Amino acid sequence: xxxxxxxxxxxxxxxxxxxxxxxxxxxxxxxxxxxxxxxxxxxxxxxxxxxxxxxxxxxxxxxxxxxxxxxxxxxxxxxxxxxxxxxxxxxxxxxxxxxxxxxxxxxxxxxxxxxxxxxxxxxxxxxxxxxxxxxxxxxxxxxxxxxxxxxxxxxxxxxxxxxxxxxxxxxxxxxxxxxxxxxxxxxxxxxxxxxxxxxxxxxxxxxxxxxxxxxxxxxxxxxxxxxxxxxxxxxxxxxxxxxxxxxxxxxxxxxxxxxxxxxxxxxxxxxxxxxxxxxxxxxxxxxxxxxxxxxxxxxxxxxxxxxxxxxxxxxxxxxxxxxxxxxxxxxxxxxxxxxxxxxxxxxxxxxxxxxxxxxxxxxxxxxxxxxxxxxxxxxxxxxxxxxxxxxxxxxxxxxxxxxxxxxxxxxxxxxxxxxxxxxxxxxxxxxxxxxxxxxxxxxxxxxxxxxxxxxxxxxxxxxxxxxxxxxxxxxxxxxxxxxxxxxxxx
Amino acid sequence: xxxxxxxxxxxxxxxxxxxxxxxxxxxxxxxxxxxxxxxxxxxxxxxxxxxxxxxxxxxxxxxxxxxxxxxxxxxxxxxxxxxxxxxxxxxxxxx
Numbered sequence: 001x002x003x004x005x006x007x008x009x010x011x012x013x014x015x016x017x018x019x020x021x022x023x024x025x026x027x028x029x030x031x032x033x034x035x036x037x038x039x040x041x042x043x044x045x046x047x048x049x050x051x052x053x054x055x056x057x058x059x060x061x062x063x064x065x066x067x068x069x070x071x072x073x074x075x076x077x078x079x080x081x082x083x084x085x086x087x088x089x090x091x092x093x094x095x096x097x098x099x100x101x102x103x104x105x106x107x108x109x110x111x112x113x114x115x116x117x118x119x120x121x122x123x124x125x126x127x128x129x130x131x132x133x134x135x136x137x138x139x140x141x142x143x144x145x146x147x148x149x150x151x152x153x154x155x156x157x158x159x160x161x162x163x164x165x166x167x168x169x170x171x172x173x174x175x176x177x178x179x180x181x182x183x184x185x186x187x188x189x190x191x192x193x194x195x196x197x198x199x200x201x202x203x204x205x206x207x208x209x210x211x212x213x214x215x216x217x218x219x220x221x222x223x224x225x226x227x228x229x230x231x232x233x234x235x236x237x238x239x240x241x242x243x244x245x246x247x248x249x250x251x252x253x254x255x256x257x258x259x260x261x262x263x264x265x266x267x268x269x270x271x272x273x274x275x276x277x278x279x280x281x282x283x284x285x286x287x288x289x290x291x292x293x294x295x296x297x298x299x300x301x302x303x304x305x306x307x308x309x310x311x312x313x314x315x316x317x318x319x320x321x322x323x324x325x326x327x328x329x330x331x332x333x334x335x336x337x338x339x340x341x342x343x344x345x346x347x348x349x350x351x352x353x354x355x356x357x358x359x360x361x362x363x364x365x366x367x368x369x370x371x372x373x374x375x376x377x378x379x380x381x382x383x384x385x386x387x388x389x390x391x392x393x394x395x396x397x398x399x400x401x402x403x404x405x406x407x408x409x410x411x412x413x414x415x416x417x418x419x420x421x422x423x424x425x426x427x428x429x430x431x432x433x434x435x436x437x438x439x440x441x442x443x444x445x446x447x448x449x450x451x452x453x454x455x456x457x458x459x460x461x462x463x464x465x466x467x468x469x470x471x472x473x474x475x476x477x478x479x480x481x482x483x484x485x486x487x488x489x490x
Numbered sequence: 491x492x493x494x495x496x497x498x499x500x501x502x503x504x505x506x507x508x509x510x511x512x513x514x515x516x517x518x519x520x521x522x523x524x525x526x527x528x529x530x531x532x533x534x535x536x537x538x539x540x541x542x543x544x545x546x547x548x549x550x551x552x553x554x555x556x557x558x559x560x561x562x563x564x565x566x567x568x569x570x571x572x573x574x575x576x577x578x579x580x581x582x583x584x585x
Contacts, residue, residue: 340549366578
């Protein structure tokens with residue numbers, strides 16, 4: 001059996017090598033830095049317009065922090081030699097979406113308007129990863145101002161396909177072996193959708209689980225920060241380090257998370273299946289892939305039951321909440337005219353923010369009242385199951401080409417039905433509005449060789465349950481271990 | 491020019507009222523005709539603060555479409571059946 005190249009190893013495998021002394025953090029960090037600099041060297045033009053190609057590169061990285069990374073790795077090695085191992089992440093290099101502030105390292109929010117912005121502080125997540133001994137090596141590309149439907153990075157499985165948004169750089173780099181693990185953010189799908197398009201494992205934590213202090217806000221009442229990796233366990237290990245109460249974030253929750261890497265027996269656990277979303281794909285092969293995953297859990301003794309989810313105007317809720325909050329957040333960019341420097345694809349987005357500034361407070365509060373009712377109903381449904389599952393997206397990644405602001409399905413197999421307002425599948429929309437955790441895991445490939453993935457959603461603060469489903473699945477399958485080949489397929 | 495507190499309250503209150511009335515007008519126009527007029531959008535734009543990039547006619551037209559879309563969405567949400575006991579999800583928390 002061929003050994004896994006070091007850059008494709010999971011967090012656990014990298015940590016074991018470091019703990020045994022088979023490799024030093026400096027060696028591991030240099031390996032990732034060299035690989036990133038060789039295969040995907042920044043700078044790419046900012047802002048990152050959706051482009052058909054970057055000369056065969058992925059454009060996953062905005063800034064490589066080489067000097068910073070090597071110094072941090074050196075410190076990690078010295079501590080390891082003195083017997084101090086801060087956490088399982090100690091000495092492992094990671095990349096973070098370029099909207100989390102990093103002291104002395106530019107943080108652009110994916111926009112040319114902020115190409116020279118260099119913060120003098122670290123985001124809370126960076127502080128926590130520093131304290132855990134992890135090594136910050138790169139700032140990852142994203143849709144400008146965390147725009148959700150454009151990918152700045154290309155998809156390593158096929159360069160003409162979207163890697164979605166907005167955490168596209170982080171997820172593409174994770175599956176391409178350019179970083180040890182990654183940090184993404186999600187408002188309405190920006191971790192799980194891009195993770196799904198490239199076959200990464202990515203976890204959206206419960207709202208409030210991870211402090212957003214020092215992270216660009218897009219929507220105060222919806223934003224979440226979460227881990228991206230090459231396995232569900234990677235996500236658990238990273239979440240364990242980045243979660244925790246922070247008084248600097250008004251929504252921060254005091255609910256510590258301790259990760260258990262053994263899922264235990266799955267017998268008797270209950271899995272709700274939002275069958276409607278499984279039937280959305282027009283491809284028989286895709287349907288079989290999704291059904292095989294359900295059958296595997298059933299064979300472990302999991303009780304698999306079809307469920308239905310309530311009908312709510314989720315697109316209208318998202319649109320209202322995000323545009324009103326973003327309109328407030330980005331008001332200064334609109335007022336001083338610097339929004340004109342946004343890239344052309346985003347012109348309608350800036351107008352949406354301005355329209356959000358004009359909405360009445362009453363309409364905004366109505367949206368938050370409907371959301372409250374939806375949250376209660378969703379919590380009640382989730383309380384009957386250990387987790388609920390649906391395809392993260394019913395088909396493989398769409399084309400990079402967009403129509404009406406939305407990527408065009410590669411095989412024209414699927415058009416979002418009316419009740420999928422905004423093109424957002426229902427489980428994902430509800431889970432994001434209700435603040436439920438969701439884990440994306442790969443479960444196969446479509447007829448074009450593009451990854452297909454499932455999203456496992458759990459009750460608030462029960463990330464362990466969704467990770468258990470993910471780990472138990474990945475212990476029996478190897479979809480999460482299959483990597484895109486370099487040079488990336490055109 | 492200096493203004494006293496009473497004058498300031500009056501001006502600010504008038505601004506807020508203009509905004510609220512213009513927004514209701516936008517919602518009513520969308521409900522009646524499916525679209526919103528440039529005049530209504532201009533009133534909203536001036537009431538919210540500096541015009542920024544929206545002096546440009548192309549940008550303004552983009553904004554007009556966005557306002558029509560937001561008004562359509564607001565009408566949709568207003569029609570959603572809600573219990574009078576339902577409170578909004580807000581962040582304010584003590585302890």
